[in-house]
Every structure is written in C-alpha cells, then in structure tokens.
Amino acid sequence: MTTLDGLGFPEALRWRDGALWFSDMFRSRVLRWVPGSAPTVVLDAAGGGPTVPGGLGWLPDDAHGRGDLLVVDCERRRVLRLPVNAAGRAVGAVTVHADLAAVMTHSANDMHVDPDGTAWVGGYGFDPENDAPVPSPLVRVAPDGAVSTTASVFVFPNGCERDASGALLVAETFADSVSLLSQDNEVTSRGRFAAGSGPDGLSIAPDGTVYVALAFVGALARLAPIAGDDREAGPDAEPTIVYYAEPIAAGPGAGPLGVYDCAVLPDPAHADPLHADPAHPDPAHPDPAHPDAHRIAVAMASLDEDLAMRVDTGRIVVLELS
Numbered sequence: 001m002t003t004l005d006g007l008g009f010p011e012a013l014r015w016r017d018g019a020l021w022f023s024d025m026f027r028s029r030v031l032r033w034v035p036g037s038a039p040t041v042v043l044d045a046a047g048g049g050p051t052v053p054g055g056l057g058w059l060p061d062d063a064h065g066r067g068d069l070l071v072v073d074c075e076r077r078r079v080l081r082l083p084v085n086a087a088g089r090a091v092g093a094v095t096v097h098a099d100l101a102a103v104m105t106h107s108a109n110d111m112h113v114d115p116d117g118t119a120w121v122g123g124y125g126f127d128p129e130n131d132a133p134v135p136s137p138l139v140r141v142a143p144d145g146a147v148s149t150t151a152s153v154f155v156f157p158n159g160c161e162r163d164a165s166g167a168l169l170v171a172e173t174f175a176d177s178v179s180l181l182s183q184d185n186e187v188t189s190r191g192r193f194a195a196g197s198g199p200d201g202l203s204i205a206p207d208g209t210v211y212v213a214l215a216f217v218g219a220l221a222r223l224a225p226i227a228g229d230d231r232e233a234g235p236d237a238e239p240t241i242v243y244y245a246e247p248i249a250a251g252p253g254a255g256p257l258g259v260y261d262c263a264v265l266p267d268p269a270h271a272d273p274l275h276a277d278p279a280h281p282d283p284a285h286p287d288p289a290h291p292d293a294h295r296i297a298v299a300m301a302s303l304d305e306d307l308a309m310r311v312d313t314g315r316i317v318v319l320e321l322s
Contacts, residue, residue: 001070001317001318001319001320002035002036002222002317002318003315003316003317003318004033004035004315004316004317005312005314005315006041006296006312006314006315007024007025007027007138007301007312007314007315007316008024008025008027008258008301008308008309008312008314009024009025009026009027009168009298009301009305009309009314010022010024010025010260010281010299010301010314010315010316011023011024011025011054011110011201011260011261011299011309012053012054012055012072012110012111012201013016013203013260013261013262013263013299013316014056014057014058014066014263015263015264015265015266015297017022017086018034019032019033019088020032020033020034020035020036020263020297020316020318021033021042021056021069021088022056022261022284022299022316023053023054023055023056023071024053024287024314025044025052025053025054025074025303026052026194026308026314028044028045028049028051029041029042029043029044029045029049029060030042030043030044030049030053030056030069030071031054032088032283033316035318040068040088041284042082042084042089042090043069043071043082043087043090043094043277046306047090047093047094048080048093048309049071049080049082049094050071050072050073050074050075050076050078050080051073051075052073052074052107053072053073053074053121054070054071054072054073054074054108054109054110055070055108055109055110055112055121056069056070056071056072056111056112057069057070057112057113057119057319058070058113058115058299059081059117059143060115060116060117060143064192065086066084066085066086066091068081068082068083068084068085068086068092069081069082069083070097070111070113070119072108072109072110072111072121072247073108074107074108074109075107076101077099077100077101077104077107077108077123078096078097078098078099078100078101078108079096079097079098079100079108079111079119079121079141079145080094080095080096080097081094081095081096081097081203082094091231094150095147097141098119098141098145098146098147099147100121100139100141100147101145103137103139103147103149104123104139105303106123106124106125106126106127107123107124108121108122108123108124108139109122109123109124109157109158110122110157110158110159110160110201111160112160112168114162114163116143116144117143118140118141118142118143119140119141120139120140120141120158120160120168121138121139121141122135122138122139122154122156122158122159122160123139123157124136124140124156124250125152125154125155125156125157126156128156128174133155133156133174133175134155135152135153135154135155136152136155136156136157137149137150137151137152137153137154137157138150138154138157138168138170138179138181143198150181150185151185151187153179153187154172154175154179154187155172156172156173156174156175156176157170157171157172157175158170158171158172158173158189158199158200158201159171159199159200159201159202159203159213159261160202161202161205161209161237163180163201163204163208164208165182165205166182166183167180167181167182167183168180168181169181169190169202169204169210171199171200171201171202171300172268173198173199173200173215174198176192176193176194176195176196176197176199177189177190177191177192177193177199177282178191178192178199178202178210178212178223180252183272190210190223190226191210191212191223191239193212193221193239194217196216196217197214197215197216197217197219197221197271198214198215198216198217198258199212199213199214199215199221200212200213200214200215200258200259200261201213201260201261201262201263202262203263203264204244204264204311205264205294205296206264208225208226209222209224209225209294210222210223210225211223211242211262211264211296211321212239212262213259213260213261213262213298213299214241214259215259215260216258216303218244218245218247218256218257218258218259218300218303219224219241219243219244219245219296220241220243220244220262220296220319221239221240221241221242221261222238222239222240222241222242222321223239241259243259243260243298243319243320243321245257245259245298245300248267248302248313252310252311253302253307253311253313254304255302255304255307255313256302256303256315257300257301257302257303258300258301258302258303259298259299259300260299260300260301261299262296262297262298262299263296263297264294264295264296265294265295265296265297275299275311280314294320294321294322295318295320295321296318296319296321297316297317297318297319298317298318298319299315299316300314300317301312301313301314301315302314306313
C-alpha cells in the first residue's frame with residue numbers, strides 16, 4: 001500500500017499520464033502525484049485558482065497532444081480552464097470556461113468530462129447544515145462553454161463517471177444511492193446503501209465493477225458488474241464493503257476518517273504512450289505477481305470538517321484489490 005499524507009481534504013481523484021491528479025479542497029490547490037514521488041502543485045489560489053477547487057477533467061488534446069485542464073470553482077460556481085503540459089506545469093493563464101451561477105444557487109462540487117469535452121457538474125442543491133434535502137440537476141457544459149441542465153432529480157449529485165454502456169453514474173450523497181442517467185435521459189438505480197452512508201466519489205473498473213467512497217461511514221464499497229445489457233439484473237444488489245479507513249489514533253487530528261473519493265487505475269491495455277512520464281514507471285501497470293488485481297486510489301480526511309480545515313488529516317492510499 002502506498003500512502004500520501006499531509007493533505008487537507010483530497011477530492012476529485014483522476015489518473016492521467018501515469019500520475020494521480022486531485023483537488024486539495026481545504027488547501028486551495030490542485031496537485032499531481034506520481035506514487036513514490038513528492039506531489040507537485042498544478043494550480044493554487046495565488047496562481048488564479050479557486051479558493052475551493054472541486055471536480056477535475058480535461059478538454060480533448062490539441063495538435064500538440066495537450067488538453068486544457070478544467071477545474072470546478074465550488075464557491076463561485078464556475079468551471080475554470082488552464083492550459084497545462086503532461087507534467088502538470090501551466091503553459092498559459094487561467095480563464096473562465098463556464099459560469100454556472102445562473103443555474104446553481106448553492107456550491108458546485110464534482111465533475112465528469114466526456115472525451116469530446118462535454119462536462120457534467122454536480123452541485124449541493126441545498127444547504128446541508130440548515131435545509132432538508134431536495135433534488136437538483138446536473139449541469140451540462142458543452143465544449144464551447146454553453147450551459148444547460150438535466151431535470152432536477154438528483155439529491156446532492158456528487159461523483160459521476162460514464163460506464164461502458166454510455167450511461168452516466170451519479171452518486172447521490174444525501175439519497176444514499178448511485179443512479180444511472182442513460183443517453184436517453186432516463187434515470188434508474190444502480191445501487192442503494194444503508195441510510196447515512198453518504199456515497200460521494202465513485203470509479204468504474206475495467207470489468208464494470210463500481211467502487212463507491214462512502215463519506216459518512218469511512219468506507220469503500222463495491223457494486224458488482226451488471227451482466228450484458230440487462231439493467232434489471234440486480235441493480236440494487238447489496239454493496240460489499242472492501243475497505244474501512246482506520247481512525248487517526250492520536251495527535252491534533254485524532255478521530256474517525258471519512259472516505260470521500262476513489263479512482264481505479266486505468267486498464268494498462270488502454271494506456272496512452274504519448275502521455276507517458278519517462279521520469280517515472282507507470283503505476284497503471286499491475287504487479288506481475290498479481291495480474292488480476294485492481295489498484296485503486298482512495299481519498300480520506302477527518303469526518304469533522306472543521307477539524308480538517310485546521311489540521312492536515314487528509315491522505316490518499318493506493319490499494320490493491322483482487
């Protein structure tokens with residue numbers, strides 16, 4: 001197991017070019033980490049980035065093999081755009097890709113970006129500290145920055161990712177469920193969790209297994225693949241817990257941890273050699289001694305967000321899951 005400590009609140013884990021990119025939301029920075037090396041800062045508030053960065057993604061590669069980085073500005077309800085190279089160094093200035101304020105009244109959150117550059121952004125939809133949960137839409141941002149919305153059917157839409165069928169899986173944190181948004185805009189259930197679990201981030205393995213970070217119980221769960229195209233074949237099957245975060249035992253950050261996001265390493269059969277990092281081995285290649293293992297990065301921090309704001313309780317672990 002490989003671990004990166006000393007973080008505030010890691011979220012929005014994305015594997016790209018053999019490195020893990022993520023937002024440290026409470027430290028106002030986006031980082032890039034090759035396991036075994038020190039992380040590097042891609043963007044921070046001093047460089048024009050958000051005070052609270054959220055979801056990450058990339059526009060399609062240009063003629064130079066470089067796709068601009070998209071970053072959700074949670075508090076200002078925007079999607080920002082930054083030209084970067086494969087090593088995570090900015091090669092241009094931050095600009096506003098899309099302003100979501102007209103369609104979001106509360107904070108923006110996570111985001112999925114399709115290969116064509118279409119982004120899907122979730123938001124709070126209500127104030128969790130003071131309001132009863134209400135459904136809200138996903139916001140669709142076209143590659144040119146044009147904004148539209150889905151129907152308001154998701155209760156705190158959070159982590160989202162597209163599966164092999166083309167459906168978009170959406171974690172609904174305050175509905176304790178993962179839903180499927182089909183290409184025909186039909187919404188069905190993919191998995192349900194015990195009340196108070198808080199499904200947050202999710203990631204889909206090459207075999208169709210869905211891993212879900214359960215924020216409020218500090219665990220990583222697995223939803224088994226659905227066979228073929230049969231959407232009725234057990235979509236609400238009982239999830240399996242595969243990992244619990246151990247509490248911090250002592251010190252200023254002592255206490256239980258929430259698990260907030262996860263990211264399965266890409267299938268090495270689909271690795272892009274044009275984006276390989278020659279300075280480091282590619283962690284996406286599985287251990288030859290465990291050819292059937294999945295590797296997955298899991299993000300966690302204190303369940304007490306006020307504590308996480310003050311103390312670096314955040315960490316990322318890279319696990320091997322058979």
